[in-house]
Amino acid sequence: MKFHETDVRLFTDMMMEGFIFIDPQGIIRLYNQKAKEIFGVVYHQPHEHPPGQLVTGDLVILADNCLGEDDGGLNASTLALMGVAPGTVRQGDAVIAAGIMGGAPGSAKVLVHSPEVQRQSLEMTTTLKKHRLQAAIHYQQKKICLQVDDHLFELPYNSAIGHLVALDGAAGTLKFYQERGYSVRNEALRQLLEGSPFRGKGRHEAHLDVLGKHLTEIHEPSDVIREFLETAAGRPLGYCDHFAEINGRQTLCSLFPVDRDGYRQGAVLKVEDVTEMKKALQERDEALRSLEMAENRLKAQTAVTVTFAAIMGESPEILHTRRLAMKAAANKSTVLLLGESGTGKNLLAKAIHEAGSDPQAPFVQINCGSIPENLLESELFGYEKGAFTGARDEGKQGLFELADGGTLLLDEIGELPLALQVKMLQVLQHKSFYRVGGNEKREVQVRIMAATNRNLEEEMLQGRFREDLYYRINVFPIWMPPLRKRQGDIELLVRELLPRICREAGVAEKRISAEGLQKLMEYHWPGNVRELENILERAVHLCEGPVLLSGQLMVAPQQGKAKEAVEEPGDKSLKVALMEREAELIREALTRCEGSRRQAMQQLGIGKTQFYEKMKLHGIE
Numbered sequence: 001m002k003f004h005e006t007d008v009r010l011f012t013d014m015m016m017e018g019f020i021f022i023d024p025q026g027i028i029r030l031y032n033q034k035a036k037e038i039f040g041v042v043y044h045q046p047h048e049h050p051p052g053q054l055v056t057g058d059l060v061i062l063a064d065n066c067l068g069e070d071d072g073g074l075n076a077s078t079l080a081l082m083g084v085a086p087g088t089v090r091q092g093d094a095v096i097a098a099g100i101m102g103g104a105p106g107s108a109k110v111l112v113h114s115p116e117v118q119r120q121s122l123e124m125t126t127t128l129k130k131h132r133l134q135a136a137i138h139y140q141q142k143k144i145c146l147q148v149d150d151h152l153f154e155l156p157y158n159s160a161i162g163h164l165v166a167l168d169g170a171a172g173t174l175k176f177y178q179e180r181g182y183s184v185r186n187e188a189l190r191q192l193l194e195g196s197p198f199r200g201k202g203r204h205e206a207h208l209d210v211l212g213k214h215l216t217e218i219h220e221p222s223d224v225i226r227e228f229l230e231t232a233a234g235r236p237l238g239y240c241d242h243f244a245e246i247n248g249r250q251t252l253c254s255l256f257p258v259d260r261d262g263y264r265q266g267a268v269l270k271v272e273d274v275t276e277m278k279k280a281l282q283e284r285d286e287a288l289r290s291l292e293m294a295e296n297r298l299k300a301q302t303a304v305t306v307t308f309a310a311i312m313g314e315s316p317e318i319l320h321t322r323r324l325a326m327k328a329a330a331n332k333s334t335v336l337l338l339g340e341s342g343t344g345k346n347l348l349a350k351a352i353h354e355a356g357s358d359p360q361a362p363f364v365q366i367n368c369g370s371i372p373e374n375l376l377e378s379e380l381f382g383y384e385k386g387a388f389t390g391a392r393d394e395g396k397q398g399l400f401e402l403a404d405g406g407t408l409l410l411d412e413i414g415e416l417p418l419a420l421q422v423k424m425l426q427v428l429q430h431k432s433f434y435r436v437g438g439n440e441k442r443e444v445q446v447r448i449m450a451a452t453n454r455n456l457e458e459e460m461l462q463g464r465f466r467e468d469l470y471y472r473i474n475v476f477p478i479w480m481p482p483l484r485k486r487q488g489d490i491e492l493l494v495r496e497l498l499p500r501i502c503r504e505a506g507v508a509e510k511r512i513s514a515e516g517l518q519k520l521m522e523y524h525w526p527g528n529v530r531e532l533e534n535i536l537e538r539a540v541h542l543c544e545g546p547v548l549l550s551g552q553l554m555v556a557p558q559q560g561k562a563k564e565a566v567e568e569p570g571d572k573s574l575k576v577a578l579m580e581r582e583a584e585l586i587r588e589a590l591t592r593c594e595g596s597r598r599q600a601m602q603q604l605g606i607g608k609t610q611f612y613e614k615m616k617l618h619g620i621e
Helices: 005-013 033-038 076-082 189-193 223-233 274-297 301-307 316-329 345-356 373-381 418-430 456-461 467-473 483-505 514-522 528-542 574-592 597-604 608-618
Strands: 018-022 028-031 059-064 094-100 109-113 121-128 131-138 143-148 151-156 162-167 174-177 239-246 249-260 263-273 335-338 363-367 407-411 432-434 441-443 447-452 476-479
Touching: 005 028, 005 033, 018 033, 018 223, 033 263, 059 121, 059 131, 059 143, 059 189, 076 094, 076 189, 094 121, 094 131, 109 121, 143 162, 151 162, 162 189, 223 239, 223 249, 223 263, 249 274, 263 274, 316 345, 316 476, 316 483, 335 345, 345 363, 345 407, 345 447, 373 418, 418 432, 418 467, 456 467, 456 608, 483 514, 483 528, 514 528, 574 597, 574 608, 597 608
Parallel strands: 335 447, 335 476, 363 407, 407 447
Antiparallel strands: 018 028, 018 263, 059 094, 059 162, 094 109, 121 131, 131 143, 143 151, 162 174, 239 249, 249 263, 432 441
16 A cells, blocks of 8 residues: 555654654655644744844843853843843853843843852843833743733743843834744844844744755754764664753654665654653643542542532442542542533533532533534634624623633533634633734633543544644543443432422422333433433323323333334434434445445544444444
8 A cells, every 4th residue: 555745744743743754865854743843843822923123122021041052152242232231241141131122231121140059030020111021030940931011921941041022112012022943943042133034923924844954954953963864874873762952842752764675765753842741741740639639638428429419320430420520629620521412511510610619600611513613712712892893892701701710611622623722722721812803811710621422532533633632621531421321320310300300390290100210221321311301301291190101201122232213203302313314324334335344434424433332322233
């Protein structure tokens, strides 16, 4: 089977690691999406600016934890261009400076820290042309933070880095900010201060095509880059899981030579971002520590049952779900609720919120699949006055703002369009966003819960759900078991639901016959608890006596294979009719494909996991 070049690129773009292939001359032939994200060739940030260059009058604030290291060779002479007095700093110093391009010597505000003196951080706050400027170098967290008015710009580092933000001297608007990938874009601090042009970001970002370029045009020379080039040229070298710094990013590298027919065709470098790995592990460790503390505070199982009384059932499956929910309520980690439609995921989300939050804290939910894509963004993030035709004159708050201080449930998150998945990831990472048509960053403290009946791992493989967003929301997964997996709870559910249904229907309280209960116990329950409620409600309206009989319960007993419903066609619910038609379509596809399940999946347009789940559901051999 031959793969075309586009097939290879598509396959490598699905990888969780960065993947770079160069030929024997060191020319880049393949550079997958993850590698572009790791090294800043492409990235998605909330801030943006057009291309340009620094000119006289522009406001500049910078922080450098080691002058002359990983900043393009920044020195005192270059800093003088923004008003730093000669002799103020020396190579190797940590420096924070705020000044104006072309300013007189000594006009800049400067804070210097000698590396011989140990300290946790270096911080400065000042005002320049009515703009409040704040800068901090945090040595223990290894990050530099620059804040201009209400806009925060953070940049992590491994050993040394320079970080810069500039405002247009005339307009006072954001003109430039440093972001990872500065080496690829030739935007080191010295180059910028000396007038070199810089690329745009956000909507203004021009496509940077790395294919066809020599490796050293994209990556600064280092031991691993030299070994990569030498291996591609024929050196017998290769290794796995080697820690190395590339373009200022700490990575875990694996190097492989590529040979064919006895000749060297090039080499492959596989990279993982250690910073992201550490961050994910840190978040997981923090969540685990919170869980451990919560477990110590948990009381007897009765406390769990009382707290989550709305989640009815006594089966081992539902008891386990309630225990997990109790732990989730004790911390603020993102919760992912998994399970089929009708299992009660929304009810569980509300119970977790009420158990772990201030009773007055808002609980807001949205079904991501029920709102048109062109309206969903404004519903989530709100919009400013005049953002689009038909927008309210006063603008509108989005659901994130309405949920500030509380919980936002993103129901059916698997239906979220890819374009909005990118923005959702940014909000989850930075706890801030911009309204549609706005340029003011809004920060919120919202606990996110997500729910889905889809297999998100399958959705990732199909390219319909972003891998990074999946790992961001899958911090604390809770699975709601389907009703067929806990049939021992059916009697209890009927006992709890039936009196409420009778009250809401305005009829005398009814009970169910033994034959009727047995009929419910034998049913497969594709619609889960929601379907049980609907069937009981229908039976209450049909029943004229005090007892619900089996004939008034419109379900079909299922033993082994799925059987045809006993109702007349006109009596079938839409759910039952759709289930029957779905089973017919699967059987017809298998017949047309002469039993080939792979071909049947392709004809039906569904993935492997979903296909086999439906075969099992309908009892299809």
